[in-house]
Amino acid sequence: MLALLALHLALALLAPAAAARLGRSVFLLVALAPAATTAWAATSAAAVLDGRPRPQATSWVPGLGLTLDLRLDALALLMVTLVSGIGTLVFLYCARYFPADARGLGRFAGVLTAFAGAMLGLVLADDLILLYVFWELTSVTSYLLIGFDDEDAESRRAAQQALLVTVLGGLTMLVGFVLLAQAAGTASLSAILADPPRGGTVPVALLLILVGAFTKSAQVPFHPWLPSAMAAPTPVSAYLHAAAMVKAGVYLVARLAPAFAVVGLWRPVVLTVGLATMVVGGWRALRQTDLKRLLAFGTVSQLGFLMVLLGAGTRQAAVAGAALLLAHGLFKATLFLTVGAVDHATGTRDLRVLSGVGRQLPVLAGAATLAALSMAGVPPLLGFISKEAAYEAFLSGSGTDRLVFVGLFVGSLLTAAYSARFLWGAFASKPGCARTQVHTLSPVLLGPVVVLGAAGLLLGLAPALADPLVQAYADGYGTPAEVEHLALWHGLTAALAWSVLTLALGAALFVVRERLSGLQRSAGRLLGAVDADRSYEGTLSLLDRLARRVTALAQSGSLPVYLGTVVLTVVLLPGVALLTSTRLTDDLQGWDRPLQPIVGVVIVVAAVATARAHRRFTAVLTLGAVGYGTAVMFVLQGGPDLALTQFLVETLTLVLFMFVLRRLPAHFSRQHFQLSQTVRVAVAGAAGVFVTTAVLVAGQARTAPPASRAYLEQSLPEGGGRNVVNVVLVDFRGFDTLGEITVLVVAALGVASLVLAARRRTSPHAEGETAVMAAGGQALDEPGAAAPVVVP
Amino acid sequence: MSGNLTLALTVGALYAAGTYLLLQRTLTRVVLGLGLLGHGANLLLLQAGGSAGGVPFVGAPAGASGVADPLPQAMVLTAIVITFGVSAFLLALAYRSWVLTGEDDVQDDVEDRRVTRRQRTEDAPVVRPEDEL
Numbered sequence: 001m002l003a004l005l006a007l008h009l010a011l012a013l014l015a016p017a018a019a020a021r022l023g024r025s026v027f028l029l030v031a032l033a034p035a036a037t038t039a040w041a042a043t044s045a046a047a048v049l050d051g052r053p054r055p056q057a058t059s060w061v062p063g064l065g066l067t068l069d070l071r072l073d074a075l076a077l078l079m080v081t082l083v084s085g086i087g088t089l090v091f092l093y094c095a096r097y098f099p100a101d102a103r104g105l106g107r108f109a110g111v112l113t114a115f116a117g118a119m120l121g122l123v124l125a126d127d128l129i130l131l132y133v134f135w136e137l138t139s140v141t142s143y144l145l146i147g148f149d150d151e152d153a154e155s156r157r158a159a160q161q162a163l164l165v166t167v168l169g170g171l172t173m174l175v176g177f178v179l180l181a182q183a184a185g186t187a188s189l190s191a192i193l194a195d196p197p198r199g200g201t202v203p204v205a206l207l208l209i210l211v212g213a214f215t216k217s218a219q220v221p222f223h224p225w226l227p228s229a230m231a232a233p234t235p236v237s238a239y240l241h242a243a244a245m246v247k248a249g250v251y252l253v254a255r256l257a258p259a260f261a262v263v264g265l266w267r268p269v270v271l272t273v274g275l276a277t278m279v280v281g282g283w284r285a286l287r288q289t290d291l292k293r294l295l296a297f298g299t300v301s302q303l304g305f306l307m308v309l310l311g312a313g314t315r316q317a318a319v320a321g322a323a324l325l326l327a328h329g330l331f332k333a334t335l336f337l338t339v340g341a342v343d344h345a346t347g348t349r350d351l352r353v354l355s356g357v358g359r360q361l362p363v364l365a366g367a368a369t370l371a372a373l374s375m376a377g378v379p380p381l382l383g384f385i386s387k388e389a390a391y392e393a394f395l396s397g398s399g400t401d402r403l404v405f406v407g408l409f410v411g412s413l414l415t416a417a418y419s420a421r422f423l424w425g426a427f428a429s430k431p432g433c434a435r436t437q438v439h440t441l442s443p444v445l446l447g448p449v450v451v452l453g454a455a456g457l458l459l460g461l462a463p464a465l466a467d468p469l470v471q472a473y474a475d476g477y478g479t480p481a482e483v484e485h486l487a488l489w490h491g492l493t494a495a496l497a498w499s500v501l502t503l504a505l506g507a508a509l510f511v512v513r514e515r516l517s518g519l520q521r522s523a524g525r526l527l528g529a530v531d532a533d534r535s536y537e538g539t540l541s542l543l544d545r546l547a548r549r550v551t552a553l554a555q556s557g558s559l560p561v562y563l564g565t566v567v568l569t570v571v572l573l574p575g576v577a578l579l580t581s582t583r584l585t586d587d588l589q590g591w592d593r594p595l596q597p598i599v600g601v602v603i604v605v606a607a608v609a610t611a612r613a614h615r616r617f618t619a620v621l622t623l624g625a626v627g628y629g630t631a632v633m634f635v636l637q638g639g640p641d642l643a644l645t646q647f648l649v650e651t652l653t654l655v656l657f658m659f660v661l662r663r664l665p666a667h668f669s670r671q672h673f674q675l676s677q678t679v680r681v682a683v684a685g686a687a688g689v690f691v692t693t694a695v696l697v698a699g700q701a702r703t704a705p706p707a708s709r710a711y712l713e714q715s716l717p718e719g720g721g722r723n724v725v726n727v728v729l730v731d732f733r734g735f736d737t738l739g740e741i742t743v744l745v746v747a748a749l750g751v752a753s754l755v756l757a758a759r760r761r762t763s764p765h766a767e768g769e770t771a772v773m774a775a776g777g778q779a780l781d782e783p784g785a786a787a788p789v790v791v792p
Numbered sequence: 793m794s795g796n797l798t799l800a801l802t803v804g805a806l807y808a809a810g811t812y813l814l815l816q817r818t819l820t821r822v823v824l825g826l827g828l829l830g831h832g833a834n835l836l837l838l839q840a841g842g843s844a845g846g847v848p849f850v851g852a853p854a855g856a857s858g859v860a861d862p863l864p865q866a867m868v869l870t871a872i873v874i875t876f877g878v879s880a881f882l883l884a885l886a887y888r889s890w891v892l893t894g895e896d897d898v899q900d901d902v903e904d905r906r907v908t909r910r911q912r913t914e915d916a917p918v919v920r921p922e923d924e925l
Contacts, residue, residue: 548910557904560815567811591798592844600802607809607828616820623827626806630831633802634868637838638845638860642868646834649876653827656880660887661820668818669897680815688808691832695800695839706842708863715850722850724862729869740870747877754884 008117173212261313351425416506
């Protein structure tokens, strides 16, 4: 399995280079990947259907417990059939769909192959985290494919919308995955399903996971990204937005439902959202005039249907769901490819313009009719069988099931109506419309459409072919004594009567389409306020405005404001903790030496004078007083070495300041502040109070004896010195001192370069100050070099 | 373990004055503020060693309260020197700023000011994503 994923990746990387040589036939080359996967799946099918899944475990990041666990079981096999089987046909179709001289084909082929690989990984993954990785890979590749026409603003917008919605859902899902994995103690999907955790965070985890599934499978209210994504080239729509990617959410629900459908809000949420999606999608599909958008809303509707069936958590519904999964993949891909072919042949997808196409493209029309009838649920096609099974599953149940049935019924009759609308719109001859000009289509383009359309008929006539696959998945709910097999004819049942009624009402809806569209327009006006696409726009622009506001607030551009914020944070966060969690003992002394308070007062007075000084000179002198005072404090505390160093360094600092101040103006400039004087004093005062408290509390918090006791004992025998501080510096902590010296060297280099560069500027060549600034540092190194860039 | 109120208050005052200077626009004053903060930090470290004591020399007579802790003293010694290095560097920066612009004040960031102005003037209009791409 890993080899197949690697094959996808290799061909994806190879595609751009190959496209330069092969042109659009590159799709025939990359089709090898899904074709090989299909062949492999076919050879593995017998064992898998026999109840022997094929696992493959590979270590990935052992330290993080990440594994590349893959597993082919019945559900995965069903999905691989869709992903790789239909994928192969779509790839073939691509080879003639694009014009021979189309731009960016190599990139497109590469990304499409990468998507096929990611999707394959998603359905095979047996590890929650691995599944998430593939999940997001499909989102990213889908983004690239929808935005393939990157010069078109509409397709860029659609790509962004799809990415934002699905990735947001994906992240939510990841949280759910992590919660679930923690509750279960393992991230292995098969282990979790075999022994599902209960209680605790599990219901929350499942809701979060459902959000991910709903966004990916375009459920209400996340659905608008799917119709928007129709900006993508049609093969992408057929593959990603009908057969493969949008099924990922449904797949996840189908995967988890056998173990978790009974937990918490799972059933109510899945059923409500699924039914709402089915009805809303069908209703909206009825008013579209673009064939592709009609199909897109149809897909939304069918995804809702699938969600209900596969999430309901009963064996009967699961049988119907699995059959519908297969049927939908077949008929929806056929229909999308049909639209692509019609677009290719006539240059339009507008059903108000198309007329008489069916007569001119009879083969295409035939295949599309088979697919549309399957979608509507007309016997003897696979779509009919699955819908019949769905009716059966919910007709026999209790009160809630009846309610669900009503929803399914309404959704199905809308489906029948828009199926008819599609066929009529694409192929019928309409009075008042000129016959559309059509050019012939390549058999390579038609082939996949016919094969897919015919497959629906074949499986409808011989449901025994699909039955083992469907039953093997449903066996996850346990195997009953008497298995209800898929069949065309179950006798004269209630479900059959409802099916007939569905078709009749659907046909009636299609017949009154003129009047219906008027009704839809007024309903649209009424419901305009709750348009999900508009709320997406609204959310985005709200986000933009919020971001601008936050930026303006947080990024004022004033250094004092930034520093003040930092200081306040330091004071508030640890300060609150300091006040609430610790208590000072009464073991407080005023001073250790009687001289200390006197020196302390000197220091404080000098410090305040430094802060208040208006003349630079005064400020430097008072700072010196603080320094010397500190030195005295060192002596009193018992550190003569410190005092000595402090005296020397303080003197040196004074000299340094004098050198600089000699050149600067005598007074500090008058300043304009965003922060008022009061605020600055308050912030500074708060910092002082905080530090005082921290010093007192920290001083009393000692629990262990000082680490330096050993230093005192070993100073003479090991360090050979009586002055312990010196021995610590040059011996015990010698490397620290080395680091300190390095810092001094770096600072000295910095000072030298800053001061020397300044000196050169004063040379007679460089009189244009601003120009030198603009030219940057290099110009300053050469006295002559600054001259050419001087701007008067 | 006892606390020394005098030292604690002195440290607090030094931090307050230092922070106040740090919140100024003039670079020289910011450097002065850092100097005050440095002194404050040194006293704070010293204070962490406990109460005053005899000099930490081997063989020196220890007072009633024992020998002063040598480890914080070693740290303070390092800190004094580093503070000097940093002050010298910052002073050179302030000087350079004065040489280039004729003043040693930090101005507001131009880009940030523009963002603020933009937010004030055109808050309302809806920006569709494609406008910004």
